[in-house]
Amino acid sequence: MSSPLADEPVEPADEGTEPLTDDEYAEYLDALGPAWEVVDDHHLEATYEFDDFADALAFTNEIGELAEEEWHHPDIHLSWGEVGVEMWSHDIGGLHESDFVMAARMDRIYDGDD
Numbered sequence: 136m137s138s139p140l141a142d143e144p145v146e147p148a149d150e151g152t153e154p155l156t157d158d159e160y161a162e163y164l165d166a167l168g169p170a171w172e173v174v175d176d177h178h179l180e181a182t183y184e185f186d187d188f189a190d191a192l193a194f195t196n197e198i199g200e201l202a203e204e205e206w207h208h209p210d211i212h213l214s215w216g217e218v219g220v221e222m223w224s225h226d227i228g229g230l231h232e233s234d235f236v237m238a239a240r241m242d243r244i245y246d247g248d249d
């Protein structure tokens with residue numbers, strides 16, 4: 136079941152915006168699925184599991200299309216049966232609401248609800 140966050144627009148941070156603090160991002164993290172964690176108060180991380188490389192590659196391509204549509208891009212590590220994702224706002228050097236929306240959108244694709 137994906138998060139209502141996935142229905143929010145992806146509105147990347149304006150230049151000069153401060154990254155979210157742990158208190159500020161807590162509500163967004165709570166709204167995401169259990170796959171996601173915040174690392175070093177800097178980025179979101181998740182690992183999605185698949186039956187084989189072909190399925191992992193297909194998912195990689197789907198989230199790549201999402202990233203291009205929204206012009207907000209994850210770092211993706213593609214392996215046999217696994218896709219590792221890191222999500223943060225490079226322009227501000229940390230986390231923004233748009234990163235949590237993207238994470239929820241990726242969950243929705245993984246869950247097949249998209």
Ligand SMILES: C[C@H](O)[C@H](O)[C@H]1CNC2=NC(N)=NC(=O)C2=N1
Nearest residue numbers: 206207208209223224225226227
């Ligand atoms: C130059 C280009 O607009 C920027 O690099 C955009 C593209 N995609 C992006 N993706 C992410 N995750 N963070 C950014 O700051 C970002 N900025």
